[in-house]
Structures are given as C-alpha cells and as structure tokens.
Amino acid sequence: MSPPPTWLFDLDNTLHNASARIFPHINRAMREYIERHLGLDRYAADRLRADYWRRYGATLLGLVRHHATDPQHFLDETHRFPDLERMIVFEKPLLHALKRLPGRKILFTNGPAAYANAVLALTGLQRHFDSVYSVERLRFQPKPSRAAFDIVLRNERLTPHRCILVEDSLENLVTAKKLGMRTVWINTGMRQSPFVDLKLRSVRELPHRYGRL
Incomplete structure (x- = not known):
C-alpha cells in the first residue's frame, strides 16, 4: 500500500465559518x-x-x-477579539471527520499565530494538527505566494505530489496544483475549475470522498 498523504488545511472558511462573525x-x-x-x-x-x-x-x-x-x-x-469563543461558528462533527482521515495534518493559514492557535484550542481542532504555519512562520509571505508553499514543503521535508491542500480560496489552490499537489475546494457555489481535483461543501464530506483523489 502507498503511504498516506500529508494534508495541508486552510483555517478560515475551511475548518470554521469565519464569514459569519x-x-x-x-x-x-x-x-x-x-x-x-x-x-x-x-x-x-x-x-x-x-x-x-x-x-x-x-x-x-x-x-x-x-x-x-x-x-x-x-x-x-x-486581530483583537472581545469574545472569540462566541464569534466562532464551528461544526463539531468535523472533528470526527478529521480523525478518520489517514496521514499527517498541517494547518497552513494566512492568519496570525495567536489567532490561529486560539481558534484551534477553542474548537478542539488542535489535537488533529502536527504543525501550524501562520503568516509569521511564512515570513509574511502569505498564500497564494509560491514562497509560502516552499517554506512549508522545505521545513516539513514534503514532496508536493504526496500533499493534499484543502482550501476555500481558489487562488491558493491554483498555486498548489501547479506545484503538483492534489486539491480540495471547500465551496458551495456552482463554479468549477481545472485546478480543483475535488469540490466539497464541507470538510465533513472528506472521509467519504477523498478516495476519489
């Protein structure tokens, strides 16, 4: 059997609904x-x-x-929040979905470290991620910059073809696909793209659908 992939997950509007509040x-x-x-x-x-x-x-x-x-x-x-816990809109079944996915999971976000780690802690997501790449760790070179991807790949000693990026931003998925990664677009619209391998409405669907990758 081939080794499991490494999952690179965006945070906002991928693992939780940031648009709401x-x-x-x-x-x-x-x-x-x-x-x-x-x-x-x-x-x-x-x-x-x-x-x-x-x-x-x-x-x-x-x-x-x-x-x-x-x-x-x-x-x-x-990124100062009066009550971040109240502002987070999160689907708890997503925790079970992540648990069922084989392979390492890395958070890859354009958000700052303090905010990203707070969201992970408040939602219980932190237990599923081996590493967190915030914009500071990306040397303030955010996605979709190729430099951001290179930092993660180099630091984690990853090859792109063994990685799957899960994102709500199509622009970020374009960079990933050009590097040779497989791509999952979290989006509820009708638009399609040749840079997307799998389009889902929610990360909760991944355990049932990732075999198509």
Missing part, C-alpha cells in the same frame, strides 16, 4: 487601522483594504509593499 470584525479593524495610519477616510480605507486583498491575497502584503507597514503591529492591532 470573525471576518466582519477583522475587516472593520483593518479599515480603522488604515484610516489611522494612512490618514484616509473610511470609504477610501475600505477600498484600499479590499483592493490589496484582491491583488495580493492579503491586505497585509499590500500595506507592507506600498506603505512600509510593520506587519506584526498590523496583525496585533487587527
């Missing part, structure tokens, strides 16, 4: 940060936040490249 809070905090530090009104700040996210995959990267923003300061200021 967490993303609105982060987006508002990012807009306010840009207002304060770049002297923009709220509408210009929100446009800049969204534009950098579309262009670079992370607002942080645009601010660092174009405004010399200190990345750690930005992350610290924009």
Whole structure:
C-alpha cells in the first residue's frame, strides 16, 4: 500500500465559518487601522483594504509593499477579539471527520499565530494538527505566494505530489496544483475549475470522498 498523504488545511472558511462573525470584525479593524495610519477616510480605507486583498491575497502584503507597514503591529492591532469563543461558528462533527482521515495534518493559514492557535484550542481542532504555519512562520509571505508553499514543503521535508491542500480560496489552490499537489475546494457555489481535483461543501464530506483523489 502507498503511504498516506500529508494534508495541508486552510483555517478560515475551511475548518470554521469565519464569514459569519470573525471576518466582519477583522475587516472593520483593518479599515480603522488604515484610516489611522494612512490618514484616509473610511470609504477610501475600505477600498484600499479590499483592493490589496484582491491583488495580493492579503491586505497585509499590500500595506507592507506600498506603505512600509510593520506587519506584526498590523496583525496585533487587527486581530483583537472581545469574545472569540462566541464569534466562532464551528461544526463539531468535523472533528470526527478529521480523525478518520489517514496521514499527517498541517494547518497552513494566512492568519496570525495567536489567532490561529486560539481558534484551534477553542474548537478542539488542535489535537488533529502536527504543525501550524501562520503568516509569521511564512515570513509574511502569505498564500497564494509560491514562497509560502516552499517554506512549508522545505521545513516539513514534503514532496508536493504526496500533499493534499484543502482550501476555500481558489487562488491558493491554483498555486498548489501547479506545484503538483492534489486539491480540495471547500465551496458551495456552482463554479468549477481545472485546478480543483475535488469540490466539497464541507470538510465533513472528506472521509467519504477523498478516495476519489
């Protein structure tokens, strides 16, 4: 039998629903940060936040490249939560699904370490992951950058064809597929892509469907 794969899992909108409460809070905090530090009104700040996210995959990267923003300061200021446990929307059956998947599991997220580890602890997900790669560990080179993938592959001594990336972001899956990874897209829409090997509505479906990979 061939050895089991190594699973690379995104966090937000892959393992939990960040769009419900967490993303609105982060987006508002990012807009306010840009207002304060770049002297923009709220509408210009929100446009800049969204534009950098579309262009670079992370607002942080645009601010660092174009405004010399200190990345750690930005992350610290924009990822403060009054009650993170209350804000998390998480399906507990997902824990059982991860347990049934053979192979190592690595968290691969563009979020900061403190936030990622807090979500893992509050949901009980931490027991399923051998390693966590946050944006700091990626040297502030977030997905879909090839550099982010190279750091994980090199540090974990992985070959791409033995890896499966599970993501909600198609752009990140494109990079993974070009490297030779297999790809799972967590998405509820109708769109299809040649860069996606398996499309699912939830990670809970993986134990029944991963054989198709």
